[in-house]
Amino acid sequence: MSKLSTVVDRRDAKLSMAHLYVGYVAVLIGAIAGLLQTFVRSGAITLPAGIGYYQLLTAHGILLALVFTTYFIVGFLYAGMSRTMGRFYDLPYRLGWLGFIIMTAGTVLTTIMVLLNEGTVLYTFYAPLKASPWFYIGLTLFIVGSWVAGFGMFRQYFIWRRVNKGKLSPLFSFMAIMTMVLWLVATLGVAVSVIFQFIPWSFGWVDTINVLLSRTLFWYFGHPLVYFWLLPAYIAWYVVIPKIIGGKIFSDSLARLSFVLFLLFSIPVGFHHQLLESGISPFWKYIQVVLTFMVIIPSLMTAFSLFAMFELSGREKGARGLFGWVKKLPWGDARFFAPFMGMLIFIPAGTGGIINASNQLNQMVHNTLWVTGHFHLTVASTVALTFFGISYWLIPHLTGRTLTKRMNLFANIQTILWTVGMFFMSGAMHTVGLFGAPRRTAYTTYGDHPDALGWIPYEVTMAVGGTILFIAVLLLMYIVVNLAFFAPKGVEEFPIGEVAEAAERTPAVLENWRLWIAVSACLILLAYTIPVIDMLEHSPPGSTGFKLW
Known part of the structure; x- marks a missing residue:
């Protein structure tokens, strides 16, 4: 191994950039x-060539919430471990x-299926929605590939x-390894569901699927996925x-403890996404809700460490008064x-x-759309803005260029x-969600008639927000391309x-x-063993005994 330096090795940099x-x-x-989605939902346009709203919704969710985040995280962690x-x-x-x-093979296969309208099952791909088996095979390859990358980090x-x-x-x-351990343990649930439930069902090898079990296995994965997004930001x-x-890390031990x-506490808590589903005992829902709230502790530890670091750094620079350190940032x-x-957006x-x-x-x-708005504050704001901020120095570092003033x-x-x-x-999603507007629908009201646009002021607000966000994406693409290929050479x-x-x-x-x-x-065994056994024993009509389908 070469001597440790302040620059990521050029060979390792190419691997990281491939992911980015x-x-x-x-x-x-x-x-x-996503942009087309907001316009369709607001009634501003009608999609041509038979392109479906739910097709766009599936592509938007999978490409941004799963593909972008996972590729970025793996590339960032490989670079950081090399550094x-x-x-x-x-x-x-x-x-x-x-x-x-x-x-990448899995990503291409899954994306093709979505674009061909053979995988329009939304980001959560709940049964009884059924996609082409190649959609699920693509997802499996994607997960397995991420495991292999994780094993590389573990070995190093x-x-x-x-x-x-x-x-x-x-x-x-240490934090990189903890992130990939969390990812590996969490994805076991969705891997089991896809391999042993969805693929046999979609190929027609079995006639039925245990819907409750499939949803449980998804949310066993779905909630820690949020922390897989958040931990690299942390x-x-x-x-x-x-x-x-120009400051210093407040406490190494506090940082490591928060990741532990x-x-x-981020994995055995999936039932809090299934609080209104029948078939799960209220007792086990209560247990997992309690475990869910335990995650607040490391979150508050993180907030304390960060703002302590900000204040100490500001005091060293001469800040006075209660909030004088803010001016020194x-x-x-x-x-x-x-x-x-x-960070600020993570508070709401x-x-x-x-x-x-x-x-x-x-x-x-x-x-309701409240939940969609919540996800747009977490992964699409807190995580995305942090990842963008990382990119502004990571990409030029890996490509041997510099971040210019422009x-x-x-x-x-x-x-x-x-x-x-x-x-x-x-904001519009949260507001209209409180009024009861449903999520995962192309229509803007519960009404029987699709043209009854009862939420139109909020839908227009969403479209305005979506337009501004798309302009921001175009500017982001310009910055990324410039930093990767055209910025001045340097360190x-x-x-x-x-x-x-x-x-x-x-x-x-x-x-x-x-x-x-x-x-x-x-x-995990405490939170899931008895409920899952109960789901297997009380399989729905069409399946018997201890079957996954």
């Missing part, structure tokens, strides 16, 4: 589908490329641990932002401004998440446009913060992977 290229192509296609642990060894490097190839990490016995692993790399907040603002808690630096706007997003997970409050907003200005404008556009779109910093001298020493137990994975497995 595919991710941003997905952003462009998904954004086009903090040194050049990847040959086997982990080859696994990274193999994972990329398998993921444990080789480093073996070579550097007794040393604390770099914080970035990595940037914990590790990268301190360096950008996210692993423990680098507001003109897009590397900071975009992620910070994501987190509040909405508490509402969604509360049994009584969920009764009002369940399956591109920095455009990046700040893009951040403002995205924030304003999402304010209109998500852009890959910022990695240092831990404050006054921070407590990190306990070795936080890197005891066997312990934390075992505790996570126990919580």
Whole structure:
């Protein structure tokens, strides 16, 4: 392994950029589908050539919420591990490329099925909606490819641990491994559902499917997916932002503990997405709601660490008064401004998440556009803005170029446009959701007549927000292409913060992977074993005994 430097190895950089290229192509296609969606829903246009609203909805959800995020996360984590642990060894490097190839094959296959209208089953692909078996095979390849990439990271990490016995692993790399462990454990649910339920059913090998079990396995995956999106953003907040603002990481041990808690409490909580579904005991719903609220603890720990870091950095620069440190933050630096706007948006997003997970409050907003608005605040705002902010320095770093003042200005404008556009779109979704407007529908009212546009002022507001967001996407594409191919040659910093001298020493137990994975497995077994056995024993008509279908 080459000597550790402040620059990602050129070989590793090409692997990371390959992931970013595919991710941003997905952003462009998904954004086009999203724009058309908002216009159709507002009644402004009628789609030509038989293109369906739900076809666009499926493409928009899969390409942006799954394809873009996963490709970006894998590319970012590979780059960060190379930066903090040194050049990847040959086997982990080859696994990274193999994972990329398998993921891309699955992505292309799934996207083709959606575009051919053979996979119009929405982002959640709930049964009894049925797609072409090749749609599900593409999803399987996508998941397996991400596993292979994760195994490459695991191998690199444990080789480093073996070579550097007794040393604390770099914080970035520890967080990267925790993120991929969470992803691996979470995707087991959707993999089981797709391989053993949907593929046999879609090929016609079996006649029926256990719908409740399929939905349960999806949400076993669906909720930790949110934290798979969020944890890389948290990595940037914990590790990268301190360096950008000229501060230091508040506490290494607090950061690691928060990630351990996210692993423990973000997976065994899928039932809070199924609070209104029959067939699940209220007792087990209650247990998982309690576990859901436990995730608030590491979220508050993160908020405390970040704002403590901001204040300490500001005080060192001479800030006075209660909020004097705010003036010392680098507001003109897009590397900071975009992620910070994501942090601020996460405050109402987190509040909405508490509402969604509360049994009584969920009764009002369940399956309304409120929930869609919530997702647009979390993944489409907090996560997306942080990922964009990372891209503004990561892409030029990996391509050997620099972030110019002009591109920095455009990046700040893009951040403002995205924030304003999402304010209109998500705000309208939340508002109309409180009035009862349903989600996942092409119509704007419950009425029997499709032309009864009872929510038209809000639908127009969504269309306005969607238009602003699409302009922001076009500007984003211009910035990404410029930073990848046309920006001046040079060296852009890959910022990695240092831990404050006054921070407590990190306990070795936080890197005891066997312990934390075992505790996570126990919580999952506690939350799911009896309910799943009950679903298998009480299969719906058409299936008998312990069958998945």
